[in-house]
Amino acid sequence: MAAPQGSRLGWLLSPRGLFSVFLSLGIGTLVGVVLFTMVYANGASYLSSDPKACVNCHVMNTEYNAWVKSSHGKVATCNDCHTPHDLVGKYLTKAEHGWNHSLAFTTGNFPQNIQIKERSLATVEENCLRCHQQLVEGIQHSRPTNQKVSCVQCHADVGHMR
Amino acid sequence: QHKQEAQDTNFAVVQLDETVVDPAVWGKNFPLQYDMYKRTTDQQRTKFGGSEAVPHVPEGADARSTVAGQKLEKDPRLVQMWAGYAFATDYREKRGHAYMLVDQRDTKRVNEFKQPGTCLNCHASMAKVYKDLGNGDAKAGFDKINHMTYQEATKLVDHPVACIDCHDPKTMQLRITRPAFQEGIKALKASQGVPNFDVNTQATTQEMRSFVCAQCHVEYYFKGKDKTLTFPWAKGVNLDNEFAYYQEVGFTDWEHKTTGTPMLKAQHPEFEMWNQGVHAKAGVTCADCHMPYTAVGAQKVSDHWVRSPMLNVNKSCQVCHHASEDELKSRVETIQTRVATSRSQAFDGLTALIKDIEDAKKAGAPQDRIVAAQTWHRKASFYIDYVISENSTGFHAPEESIRYMQTATDAVRKGQLALLGKEKADPTAAKAFQMWKEKKAADAKAAAAGPKAPATPAATATPTPTPSR
Amino acid sequence: QHKQEAQDTNFAVVQLDETVVDPAVWGKNFPLQYDMYKRTTDQQRTKFGGSEAVPHVPEGADARSTVAGQKLEKDPRLVQMWAGYAFATDYREKRGHAYMLVDQRDTKRVNEFKQPGTCLNCHASMAKVYKDLGNGDAKAGFDKINHMTYQEATKLVDHPVACIDCHDPKTMQLRITRPAFQEGIKALKASQGVPNFDVNTQATTQEMRSFVCAQCHVEYYFKGKDKTLTFPWAKGVNLDNEFAYYQEVGFTDWEHKTTGTPMLKAQHPEFEMWNQGVHAKAGVTCADCHMPYTAVGAQKVSDHWVRSPMLNVNKSCQVCHHASEDELKSRVETIQTRVATSRSQAFDGLTALIKDIEDAKKAGAPQDRIVAAQTWHRKASFYIDYVISENSTGFHAPEESIRYMQTATDAVRKGQLALLGKEKADPTAAKAFQMWKEKKAADAKAAAAGPKAPATPAATATPTPTPSR
Numbered sequence A: 001m002a003a004p005q006g007s008r009l010g011w012l013l014s015p016r017g018l019f020s021v022f023l024s025l026g027i028g029t030l031v032g033v034v035l036f037t038m039v040y041a042n043g044a045s046y047l048s049s050d051p052k053a054c055v056n057c058h059v060m061n062t063e064y065n066a067w068v069k070s071s072h073g074k075v076a077t078c079n080d081c082h083t084p085h086d087l088v089g090k091y092l093t094k095a096e097h098g099w100n101h102s103l104a105f106t107t108g109n110f111p112q113n114i115q116i117k118e119r120s121l122a123t124v125e126e127n128c129l130r131c132h133q134q135l136v137e138g139i140q141h142s143r144p145t146n147q148k149v150s151c152v153q154c155h156a157d158v159g160h161m162r
Numbered sequence B, C: 001q002h003k004q005e006a007q008d009t010n011f012a013v014v015q016l017d018e019t020v021v022d023p024a025v026w027g028k029n030f031p032l033q034y035d036m037y038k039r040t041t042d043q044q045r046t047k048f049g050g051s052e053a054v055p056h057v058p059e060g061a062d063a064r065s066t067v068a069g070q071k072l073e074k075d076p077r078l079v080q081m082w083a084g085y086a087f088a089t090d091y092r093e094k095r096g097h098a099y100m101l102v103d104q105r106d107t108k109r110v111n112e113f114k115q116p117g118t119c120l121n122c123h124a125s126m127a128k129v130y131k132d133l134g135n136g137d138a139k140a141g142f143d144k145i146n147h148m149t150y151q152e153a154t155k156l157v158d159h160p161v162a163c164i165d166c167h168d169p170k171t172m173q174l175r176i177t178r179p180a181f182q183e184g185i186k187a188l189k190a191s192q193g194v195p196n197f198d199v200n201t202q203a204t205t206q207e208m209r210s211f212v213c214a215q216c217h218v219e220y221y222f223k224g225k226d227k228t229l230t231f232p233w234a235k236g237v238n239l240d241n242e243f244a245y246y247q248e249v250g251f252t253d254w255e256h257k258t259t260g261t262p263m264l265k266a267q268h269p270e271f272e273m274w275n276q277g278v279h280a281k282a283g284v285t286c287a288d289c290h291m292p293y294t295a296v297g298a299q300k301v302s303d304h305w306v307r308s309p310m311l312n313v314n315k316s317c318q319v320c321h322h323a324s325e326d327e328l329k330s331r332v333e334t335i336q337t338r339v340a341t342s343r344s345q346a347f348d349g350l351t352a353l354i355k356d357i358e359d360a361k362k363a364g365a366p367q368d369r370i371v372a373a374q375t376w377h378r379k380a381s382f383y384i385d386y387v388i389s390e391n392s393t394g395f396h397a398p399e400e401s402i403r404y405m406q407t408a409t410d411a412v413r414k415g416q417l418a419l420l421g422k423e424k425a426d427p428t429a430a431k432a433f434q435m436w437k438e439k440k441a442a443d444a445k446a447a448a449a450g451p452k453a454p455a456t457p458a459a460t461a462t463p464t465p466t467p468s469r
């Protein structure tokens, strides 16, 4: 089976993905183990990934303030939602975001009310599942794998209360 | 694949396949959905929707201990509007899915009028019946049912809409089981530049969350001698498009008893109206509001207790809207009150037009004036009927609902002026009027030639009153 | 208090007080707001709104190098609608606040007709003028201006609406400087059960974000001999309420030249329409959409470049709406297209009614029929005018805008039937018709008695054409 498109989580859980994880465990990639445990065993401890890193940029203030007010202000950080949690994806995305962000920032070529891009949204929605997989398993199950429920259509405000 | 298997074993208590119709059996695998599904027996009113349980003494074949309220009593103008048509004898509040079959079997519209098997398409679990009758080909089975009488056909069914009608028993994916919708959506998509649309392979799940409902909650007509259930979507799904379609094919449902106008009847165009609203534009589906997710323990399930969202505002609306429950209800009621006000004003106009045509006929007004007025009567009545029959009292598309009432009022105006020689006929009505005239001539000829066989009295696509009435 | 001081020192480059009218001076303390304010000179069209800069050759006193488009040319039905009234000679697109004074000074409605000083209330910076004239009492100053001719009064003003008209120079808080609004909102609140409302002490800032605009963007009339600018809100602010108010006080703006009907004119009821929409219900104010917060460096300021939000969708709408800019524009245009379609259909009806009354008069139809038709003409015209004059093309309240068009079409229908003896007069119009008749009789008597003085030809509350026209 091919890795489902646009779903890194699916890939992670797919035979090949799981195999890779176990492979990394097997060769003792400690980082992987630690990350895996932190993320899946205890979400709260992952809070140490500091949102201040994002708010370094004042243009992120709006989202930061809205995050503080949101239902997830105390349970999830920026990176919990906005960064992929497979190893390669994580750093690729960070690099990509870093580039895009600084480019936008230096050129000033971005709208005041920033709109999330499709790719970033896919990342976010994978992260919803990371925490809420069990809850939504049933509603995903009756769907083709390429037509997963879009959480943000109903829950756009969970990360940022407007 | 591995994942799929894991989940199947998770749920599978019984093996489901295309032969299992009884929802109770499906309920073994999906008890949460089944329990909710059964609750569609409950009745509760909202300000403009829902339904009331009216006590009913079982009599004859009609074993119902409750029925829904009689709308003809609540607004007697309806009787005039539909004079000469079955709807003028019995038209009730809709209620939950659990009742769809009994309510159809026991309506006067079925018991005192001839109806085709086609009616069952939307009132019973048909997925297996169609397949069985057509030897695996649902379309063939559907065509067969359309040719039967209601009384014959209804013997073949046991359940109201059931799991199998919306779900694939193997994957539980949503699917379309009604050929009429398959054809309808194909025509609609073609009109939007997407040719040969095959709904079961090409629609997204998001679309399917509305399409499964649109198999029934739509305006329809029985096409031609075969009474093939057809959705008038070849030009689009707003009312203007649907009316233009009927005018172009020259279809007529019945002849108005008071005015003699060849009429059109509108039925529950929820899907069409929703399509005109801002929610559809924003990708909000029928299921989002009428089957909202509900957390039951550690699972979220779709609420299969399909009902008015006004009875479940928290889950239906408040995920997306941060306003209070009272505020949301009041927004809905504000819209509905405006639509109802506008509709009632248009309806008064229609009632006046009917009276005017009646008087003009009595007074022997020139025939061309009568006919011109009738063309506007046909239009005004269809437009008003459309908004009356749409079950959200305009919520699904507020400004469009009222725009239709403005067009209806304008048609009434023109009709009344036509009687006085101050307005021409609606040119789009020419074909329908011509066809109706020819049909009547043919009927008269046939009648004069004497009763050759116990033929159906009318060759039209619609049932006409039986003498027993 | 401590905070206030901090802010004052923070901003204060110059000392502002009630004597400083020139925005350039205020701009020293608030350069960002001032720069934006100045941009209201820009002109740009949107699909239904905004404005076009039409080149104009300065002539005589009219020094404008550009003017806004002539709406009378775009839709000549307007000329018939307003026949006999100043609006039929010149009615243009509105444009930015920077133009309000020159556009008024140079309209034919001022140059070819007698107008009272009252007009300036909404076209100039009046805060200081009212206070000065009234020796500190703005209401007294306002009353004085109302008695002047436009030509006298306009000499007293220098600026279009300026900072001082919306802001307290000491605290920069929003404030109401127009007595007409103070009276109007008091009447409105009283009708809602809040007696003696004093807007400057009792309104919330949230309310003020719409109220400051509602000093001008509202339907109005000139009451009585004093031509006191008055907002017809004693019964509420929807159109039905305002019309009922006018019927009850028996007010008339002018006599329709073609039909002889005593008419009402509607003007820019943006505030009223907004009040009927879902945005008002959700607490969204004029400033939210027309003066959205804008980041300038690390500061967020209210965009004082007041203009169509369609030119600024990201800041205006995307704060709240998650849809794309194109999608949002298309939602607005869908609404506006529907409203425009419905309005045009109603307008065609009105045009027909005017023609019918004209013909009936020529044919010598019975007077009671003519009068009955006129009562409906008055109503239909006011309803249609209301939606034409409302500058959002229905966006501020979609379904309500179209509901008004349905009511208008119904009034047209009744008017046309009345001419044929098939409908009675609108009973609510009796008082206005009676009063108009009496006024005309009095005028005729006065005229017969000979010209005693160069008196204003009409004692009505509205300007009538001067012979020079």
Ligand SMILES: [Ca+2]
Binding pocket: B219, B220, B221, B264, B265, B266, B267
């Ligand atoms: Ca129909």
Ligand SMILES: [Ca+2]
Binding pocket: C219, C220, C221, C264, C265, C266, C267
């Ligand atoms: Ca007015």
